[in-house]
Amino acid sequence: MPELPEVETVRRGLATRGLGRVEAVLWLDPRMVRGPVPGEEIARRLLHQEARGAERYGKFLVWRFASGDGLLLHLGMSGRLEVGVAPDVPWAPHTHLVVLLTDGFEVRLRDPRRFGRIGWVVGPPALRVGPDPLAPDFTARRLAQLVAGRRRAIKAVLLDQASLGGVGNIYADEALWRARIHPATPAGALDERQVARLHRALRAVLREAIASGGTSFRDYVDALGRPGRFAGRLKVYGRRGSRCARCRGRIETMHLAGRTTHFCRACQRPAEAGDRPVVMSTEG
DNA sequence: AGATGATCCTGTATGC
DNA sequence: TGCATACAGGATCATC
Numbered sequence: 001m002p003e004l005p006e007v008e009t010v011r012r013g014l015a016t017r018g019l020g021r022v023e024a025v026l027w028l029d030p031r032m033v034r035g036p037v038p039g040e041e042i043a044r045r046l047l048h049q050e051a052r053g054a055e056r057y058g059k060f061l062v063w064r065f066a067s068g069d070g071l072l073l074h075l076g077m078s079g080r081l082e083v084g085v086a087p088d089v090p091w092a093p094h095t096h097l098v099v100l101l102t103d104g105f106e107v108r109l110r111d112p113r114r115f116g117r118i119g120w121v122v123g124p125p126a127l128r129v130g131p132d133p134l135a136p137d138f139t140a141r142r143l144a145q146l147v148a149g150r151r152r153a154i155k156a157v158l159l160d161q162a163s164l165g166g167v168g169n170i171y172a173d174e175a176l177w178r179a180r181i182h183p184a185t186p187a188g189a190l191d192e193r194q195v196a197r198l199h200r201a202l203r204a205v206l207r208e209a210i211a212s213g214g215t216s217f218r219d220y221v222d223a224l225g226r227p228g229r230f231a232g233r234l235k236v237y238g239r240r241g242s243r244c245a246r247c248r249g250r251i252e253t254m255h256l257a258g259r260t261t262h263f264c265r266a267c268q269r270p271a272e273a274g275d276r277p278v279v280m281s282t283e284g
Numbered sequence: 285a286g287a288t289g290a291t292c293c294t295g296t297a298t299g300c
Numbered sequence: 301t302g303c304a305t306a307c308a309g310g311a312t313c314a315t316c
Contacts, residue, residue, distance in 0.1 A: 003309055059310080077310055078294075094294080113293040115310055152286060161311080168309050218296075220309065237309090258288075260307085 002075045004133070004166030005209035006220055006228060007059050010081050013223025014054040014063060017083040020101040022049045028118065029096035032111070035072070035119040042120045046071065046099065058129040058165025062121060063107075069122050076115030082108040083223040129165040133202050140199040147187035147195060148277075154190060154198070155183035156257040167202070170215055170237045173262045175202040177236045182270045183261045184254070189277045208233065236262035 002010065025046050030039035037045070049065035056062075061081075062070040073081065082092075085106045091098065097109035097118060109118070130146075131138050146163055147154065157163050158172040167175070176183050178201035181194055190198070209215060214228030217238065221227050235244075239251045240262060249266030 006309070074310085076293095077308065111293095112295065113308090113310095115293070117311095150285085156286085159310095170309055215309070217309070259310095 002079070002214070002220055003059065003168030003171050004056075004206055005171070005212075005230070006214035006222075007056055007061060007075065007166070008210050009214045009222045009228065010075070011054045011056045011061055013083050014061065014081060014107070017105070017223065018054065018063060018101070018107050019051050020103040021051070022046050022099055023102045024100040026098040026100055026106075027091075027095065028098075031114060032096045032109070032116065032118045034117040037120040039118070042071070042118065045069065045120060051101070056166075057125060057127055058132070058161050059168070060125065060127055060129065062125055069120065070125070072117070072119035072121045072125055073109065074117045076111060076113060076117070078113040078219050079109065079111035079116035080219065080221060081223050082106075082110065082225065128162045130161065130163045132165050133167065134206055138203075140196045143199045143202075144192070144195045147190055150187040152187055153184045153256055154181060154187045155261060157187045158202075159257055159259070166206075169259045169261075170234065171202070171205055171209065173237045174205045174235060177263060177268060178205060180267055180269075182268045183256055183263050185270060191277060236264065238262070 025043040028039050028043045033039040033042065049067060052064050052066050054061055054063050059074060061073040063073065064070045075081065085108055087100065087106055092110050094112040095108055095110050099107045101107065131142065147157060150157060155172050155176060158167045173183065175198060179194065179197040181190065181198060209230045212228060212230035212233065213222055213226060214220060215230040215234065216227035217231060236251050240253045242251055244251055244264040244267060247264065247267045249264045251262055251264055254261050
Protein backbone atom coordinates (compact mmCIF):
# COMPACT_ATOMS: atom_id res chain seq x y z
CA MET A 1 0.00 0.00 0.00
CA PRO A 2 2.64 2.56 0.77
CA GLU A 3 3.85 4.72 -2.08
CA LEU A 4 6.54 7.38 -2.13
CA PRO A 5 4.93 9.78 0.38
CA GLU A 6 4.11 7.00 2.84
CA VAL A 7 7.53 5.38 2.53
CA GLU A 8 9.20 8.77 2.89
CA THR A 9 7.18 9.41 6.06
CA VAL A 10 8.20 6.02 7.42
CA ARG A 11 11.81 6.73 6.46
CA ARG A 12 11.79 9.90 8.53
CA GLY A 13 10.41 8.00 11.50
CA LEU A 14 13.07 5.34 11.15
CA ALA A 15 15.83 7.90 10.79
CA THR A 16 14.62 9.69 13.92
CA ARG A 17 13.87 6.79 16.22
CA GLY A 18 15.79 3.88 14.79
CA LEU A 19 19.03 4.92 16.43
CA GLY A 20 21.64 3.26 18.57
CA ARG A 21 23.18 -0.16 18.32
CA VAL A 22 21.50 -3.46 17.59
CA GLU A 23 21.40 -5.35 20.86
CA ALA A 24 19.48 -8.37 19.61
CA VAL A 25 17.54 -9.67 16.67
CA LEU A 26 14.56 -11.29 18.35
CA TRP A 27 12.84 -12.54 15.21
CA LEU A 28 13.38 -12.48 11.49
CA ASP A 29 10.91 -14.42 9.40
CA PRO A 30 12.85 -16.18 6.60
CA ARG A 31 9.74 -16.05 4.40
CA MET A 32 10.24 -12.30 4.07
CA VAL A 33 13.78 -12.54 2.80
CA ARG A 34 14.68 -12.03 -0.85
CA GLY A 35 18.09 -11.96 -2.36
CA PRO A 36 21.34 -13.84 -1.88
CA VAL A 37 21.74 -13.37 1.87
CA PRO A 38 19.57 -15.79 3.88
CA GLY A 39 17.58 -14.68 6.91
CA GLU A 40 19.84 -16.28 9.47
CA GLU A 41 22.82 -14.55 7.94
CA ILE A 42 20.99 -11.22 7.91
CA ALA A 43 20.17 -11.63 11.58
CA ARG A 44 23.82 -12.43 12.33
CA ARG A 45 25.06 -9.42 10.41
CA LEU A 46 22.52 -7.11 12.03
CA LEU A 47 23.81 -7.84 15.51
CA HIS A 48 25.88 -4.97 16.98
CA GLN A 49 25.41 -2.76 13.94
CA GLU A 50 25.22 0.93 14.74
CA ALA A 51 22.29 2.64 13.06
CA ARG A 52 23.17 5.75 11.16
CA GLY A 53 19.99 6.73 9.32
CA ALA A 54 17.58 5.68 6.65
CA GLU A 55 17.49 6.09 2.90
CA ARG A 56 14.68 5.72 0.41
CA TYR A 57 14.93 4.44 -3.16
CA GLY A 58 11.51 4.66 -4.72
CA LYS A 59 9.44 2.52 -2.37
CA PHE A 60 12.46 0.76 -0.90
CA LEU A 61 13.99 1.67 2.44
CA VAL A 62 17.54 1.08 3.57
CA TRP A 63 18.27 1.21 7.27
CA ARG A 64 21.88 2.24 7.09
CA PHE A 65 24.58 1.28 9.55
CA ALA A 66 27.99 2.72 10.42
CA SER A 67 29.66 -0.28 8.77
CA GLY A 68 28.30 0.86 5.43
CA ASP A 69 25.97 -2.12 5.21
CA GLY A 70 22.24 -1.75 5.38
CA LEU A 71 18.97 -3.56 5.90
CA LEU A 72 16.80 -3.38 2.81
CA LEU A 73 13.06 -3.16 3.43
CA HIS A 74 10.03 -3.04 1.19
CA LEU A 75 6.58 -2.67 2.69
CA GLY A 76 4.64 -4.22 -0.18
CA MET A 77 0.92 -3.68 0.12
CA SER A 78 0.33 -4.16 3.81
CA GLY A 79 3.69 -3.64 5.48
CA ARG A 80 4.15 -1.45 8.50
CA LEU A 81 7.33 -0.47 10.22
CA GLU A 82 7.08 0.32 13.91
CA VAL A 83 9.85 2.22 15.69
CA GLY A 84 10.32 3.15 19.32
CA VAL A 85 8.23 0.22 20.51
CA ALA A 86 8.64 -0.76 24.14
CA PRO A 87 9.60 -4.44 24.53
CA ASP A 88 6.65 -5.12 26.81
CA VAL A 89 4.21 -4.33 24.02
CA PRO A 90 2.91 -7.67 22.70
CA TRP A 91 3.81 -8.52 19.15
CA ALA A 92 1.00 -7.74 16.78
CA PRO A 93 -0.12 -10.52 14.44
CA HIS A 94 2.09 -10.99 11.37
CA THR A 95 5.16 -9.50 12.94
CA HIS A 96 8.11 -10.67 10.83
CA LEU A 97 11.03 -8.69 12.21
CA VAL A 98 11.88 -7.57 15.72
CA VAL A 99 15.13 -5.75 16.43
CA LEU A 100 16.04 -4.60 19.92
CA LEU A 101 18.22 -1.50 20.09
CA THR A 102 20.51 -0.45 22.92
CA ASP A 103 18.22 2.45 23.76
CA GLY A 104 15.80 -0.19 25.02
CA PHE A 105 13.27 0.17 22.22
CA GLU A 106 12.45 -2.07 19.32
CA VAL A 107 12.01 -1.75 15.57
CA ARG A 108 9.37 -4.12 14.23
CA LEU A 109 8.05 -5.00 10.82
CA ARG A 110 4.49 -6.25 10.33
CA ASP A 111 3.08 -7.39 7.04
CA PRO A 112 -0.07 -9.52 6.92
CA ARG A 113 0.13 -10.24 3.20
CA ARG A 114 3.89 -10.71 3.15
CA PHE A 115 4.28 -8.94 -0.18
CA GLY A 116 7.04 -6.92 1.42
CA ARG A 117 10.62 -8.02 1.67
CA ILE A 118 13.76 -7.94 3.74
CA GLY A 119 17.26 -8.04 2.33
CA TRP A 120 20.85 -7.10 3.03
CA VAL A 121 22.82 -4.54 1.09
CA VAL A 122 26.49 -3.66 1.09
CA GLY A 123 26.84 -0.04 0.08
CA PRO A 124 24.34 1.40 -2.37
CA PRO A 125 21.61 -1.10 -3.25
CA ALA A 126 21.40 -2.54 -6.75
CA LEU A 127 17.74 -1.97 -7.51
CA ARG A 128 15.82 -1.53 -10.70
CA VAL A 129 14.44 1.80 -9.56
CA GLY A 130 14.27 4.84 -11.80
CA PRO A 131 14.80 8.48 -10.88
CA ASP A 132 13.05 9.98 -7.90
CA PRO A 133 10.36 12.38 -9.09
CA LEU A 134 11.15 14.72 -6.20
CA ALA A 135 14.88 14.89 -6.85
CA PRO A 136 16.05 18.40 -7.77
CA ASP A 137 17.42 17.15 -11.06
CA PHE A 138 14.15 15.52 -12.07
CA THR A 139 13.16 18.24 -14.49
CA ALA A 140 10.32 18.43 -16.99
CA ARG A 141 12.94 17.72 -19.58
CA ARG A 142 13.83 14.44 -17.91
CA LEU A 143 10.20 13.46 -17.79
CA ALA A 144 9.93 14.32 -21.48
CA GLN A 145 12.87 12.02 -22.21
CA LEU A 146 11.17 9.30 -20.22
CA VAL A 147 7.95 9.37 -22.19
CA ALA A 148 9.38 10.12 -25.62
CA GLY A 149 8.68 7.47 -28.21
CA ARG A 150 6.86 5.16 -25.83
CA ARG A 151 3.52 3.69 -26.77
CA ARG A 152 2.58 2.49 -23.32
CA ALA A 153 -0.21 4.25 -21.48
CA ILE A 154 1.17 7.15 -19.47
CA LYS A 155 -0.22 5.64 -16.30
CA ALA A 156 1.67 2.39 -16.94
CA VAL A 157 4.87 4.39 -17.35
CA LEU A 158 4.25 6.27 -14.10
CA LEU A 159 3.73 2.96 -12.29
CA ASP A 160 6.81 1.36 -13.81
CA GLN A 161 9.36 1.49 -11.02
CA ALA A 162 12.26 1.07 -13.42
CA SER A 163 11.15 4.25 -15.21
CA LEU A 164 10.23 6.30 -12.18
CA GLY A 165 10.79 5.41 -8.56
CA GLY A 166 8.03 5.56 -5.99
CA VAL A 167 4.79 6.35 -7.82
CA GLY A 168 1.94 3.95 -7.12
CA ASN A 169 -1.72 3.66 -7.93
CA ILE A 170 -3.01 6.55 -5.81
CA TYR A 171 -0.55 9.20 -6.87
CA ALA A 172 -0.46 8.17 -10.51
CA ASP A 173 -4.20 8.76 -10.70
CA GLU A 174 -4.02 11.96 -8.69
CA ALA A 175 -1.19 13.44 -10.75
CA LEU A 176 -2.93 12.64 -14.04
CA TRP A 177 -6.13 14.24 -12.81
CA ARG A 178 -4.27 17.39 -11.79
CA ALA A 179 -2.56 17.50 -15.16
CA ARG A 180 -5.88 16.88 -16.97
CA ILE A 181 -4.40 13.91 -18.84
CA HIS A 182 -6.30 10.74 -19.63
CA PRO A 183 -4.52 7.77 -18.01
CA ALA A 184 -4.63 5.69 -21.19
CA THR A 185 -2.87 8.33 -23.30
CA PRO A 186 0.17 6.79 -24.98
CA ALA A 187 3.14 8.29 -23.15
CA GLY A 188 4.84 9.34 -26.35
CA ALA A 189 1.73 11.17 -27.51
CA LEU A 190 1.91 13.76 -24.75
CA ASP A 191 2.76 17.20 -26.03
CA GLU A 192 5.21 19.54 -24.38
CA ARG A 193 2.59 21.37 -22.35
CA GLN A 194 1.08 18.15 -21.07
CA VAL A 195 4.49 16.89 -20.01
CA ALA A 196 5.12 20.17 -18.22
CA ARG A 197 1.76 19.95 -16.45
CA LEU A 198 2.35 16.33 -15.47
CA HIS A 199 5.79 17.14 -14.12
CA ARG A 200 4.38 19.92 -12.00
CA ALA A 201 1.36 17.89 -10.86
CA LEU A 202 3.41 14.87 -9.92
CA ARG A 203 5.84 16.80 -7.79
CA ALA A 204 3.13 18.89 -6.20
CA VAL A 205 0.91 16.00 -5.20
CA LEU A 206 3.83 14.01 -3.80
CA ARG A 207 5.11 17.00 -1.83
CA GLU A 208 1.69 17.79 -0.44
CA ALA A 209 1.10 14.17 0.52
CA ILE A 210 4.42 14.02 2.35
CA ALA A 211 3.50 17.21 4.19
CA SER A 212 0.29 15.44 5.26
CA GLY A 213 2.11 12.31 6.36
CA GLY A 214 0.76 10.26 3.44
CA THR A 215 -2.63 8.73 2.69
CA SER A 216 -4.40 6.31 5.02
CA PHE A 217 -7.33 4.26 3.83
CA ARG A 218 -7.18 1.31 6.13
CA ASP A 219 -3.77 -0.13 6.95
CA TYR A 220 -1.25 2.56 6.54
CA VAL A 221 0.28 4.26 9.55
CA ASP A 222 3.69 5.87 9.86
CA ALA A 223 6.57 4.53 11.93
CA LEU A 224 5.06 6.05 15.06
CA GLY A 225 1.64 4.56 14.39
CA ARG A 226 -0.05 7.72 13.13
CA PRO A 227 -2.34 7.59 10.09
CA GLY A 228 -1.69 9.89 7.13
CA ARG A 229 -3.94 12.90 6.64
CA PHE A 230 -3.98 13.15 2.85
CA ALA A 231 -7.01 10.95 2.15
CA GLY A 232 -9.40 13.89 2.41
CA ARG A 233 -7.48 15.72 -0.29
CA LEU A 234 -7.64 13.00 -2.90
CA LYS A 235 -9.55 14.14 -5.99
CA VAL A 236 -10.13 10.87 -7.84
CA TYR A 237 -8.67 7.87 -6.03
CA GLY A 238 -11.40 5.99 -4.22
CA ARG A 239 -14.02 8.51 -5.34
CA ARG A 240 -15.78 6.56 -8.06
CA GLY A 241 -19.28 7.87 -8.67
CA SER A 242 -18.77 11.19 -6.94
CA ARG A 243 -18.41 14.59 -8.56
CA CYS A 244 -15.20 15.87 -10.08
CA ALA A 245 -13.94 18.76 -7.97
CA ARG A 246 -12.99 20.67 -11.11
CA CYS A 247 -15.80 20.19 -13.61
CA ARG A 248 -18.57 18.47 -11.64
CA GLY A 249 -18.35 15.50 -13.99
CA ARG A 250 -18.56 11.98 -12.63
CA ILE A 251 -15.46 10.16 -11.40
CA GLU A 252 -15.27 6.76 -13.05
CA THR A 253 -12.93 3.81 -13.04
CA MET A 254 -11.33 1.62 -15.65
CA HIS A 255 -8.73 -1.10 -15.61
CA LEU A 256 -5.31 -0.14 -16.80
CA ALA A 257 -1.94 -1.76 -16.23
CA GLY A 258 -3.74 -4.28 -14.07
CA ARG A 259 -4.93 -1.66 -11.62
CA THR A 260 -8.17 0.13 -10.93
CA THR A 261 -7.76 3.56 -12.46
CA HIS A 262 -9.77 6.59 -11.39
CA PHE A 263 -10.36 9.55 -13.65
CA CYS A 264 -12.83 12.15 -14.87
CA ARG A 265 -13.78 11.54 -18.47
CA ALA A 266 -14.93 15.14 -18.89
CA CYS A 267 -11.72 16.92 -18.00
CA GLN A 268 -9.14 14.22 -18.70
CA ARG A 269 -9.61 13.88 -22.45
CA PRO A 270 -7.86 11.26 -24.52
CA ALA A 271 -5.32 12.50 -27.05
CA GLU A 272 -6.87 13.92 -30.21
CA ALA A 273 -5.71 13.61 -33.74
CA GLY A 274 -3.50 16.58 -34.54
CA ASP A 275 -1.92 16.76 -31.11
CA ARG A 276 1.80 17.03 -31.51
CA PRO A 277 3.89 14.61 -29.49
CA VAL A 278 7.21 15.56 -28.02
CA VAL A 279 10.03 14.30 -30.18
CA MET A 280 13.42 14.11 -28.58
CA SER A 281 16.76 12.70 -29.41
CA THR A 282 17.37 9.31 -27.87
CA GLU A 283 21.06 10.11 -27.49
CA GLY A 284 22.50 10.64 -24.04
C1' DA B 285 8.02 -3.39 -26.84
C1' DG B 286 4.07 -3.89 -24.39
C1' DA B 287 -0.42 -5.92 -22.72
C1' DT B 288 -2.51 -9.45 -19.91
C1' DG B 289 -3.09 -12.74 -16.43
C1' DA B 290 -1.41 -15.50 -12.70
C1' DT B 291 1.05 -15.53 -8.51
C1' DC B 292 2.50 -14.43 -3.95
C1' DC B 293 -0.84 -13.59 0.87
C1' DT B 294 -4.42 -11.97 4.53
C1' DG B 295 -8.05 -8.86 5.88
C1' DT B 296 -12.16 -6.55 4.99
C1' DA B 297 -16.33 -5.38 2.77
C1' DT B 298 -20.21 -6.78 -0.01
C1' DG B 299 -23.94 -9.50 -1.42
C1' DC B 300 -26.89 -13.46 -1.06
C1' DT C 301 -25.79 -15.67 11.08
C1' DG C 302 -22.95 -17.95 7.67
C1' DC C 303 -20.67 -18.37 3.28
C1' DA C 304 -18.90 -16.97 -1.19
C1' DT C 305 -16.84 -13.47 -3.81
C1' DA C 306 -14.33 -9.38 -4.90
C1' DC C 307 -11.00 -6.29 -3.94
C1' DA C 308 -6.89 -3.90 -1.75
C1' DG C 309 -1.30 1.96 -1.50
C1' DG C 310 3.01 -3.93 -5.07
C1' DA C 311 6.20 -6.55 -7.89
C1' DT C 312 7.48 -10.32 -10.78
C1' DC C 313 7.18 -13.77 -14.14
C1' DA C 314 5.21 -16.36 -18.10
C1' DT C 315 2.76 -16.00 -22.31
C1' DC C 316 1.01 -13.99 -26.33
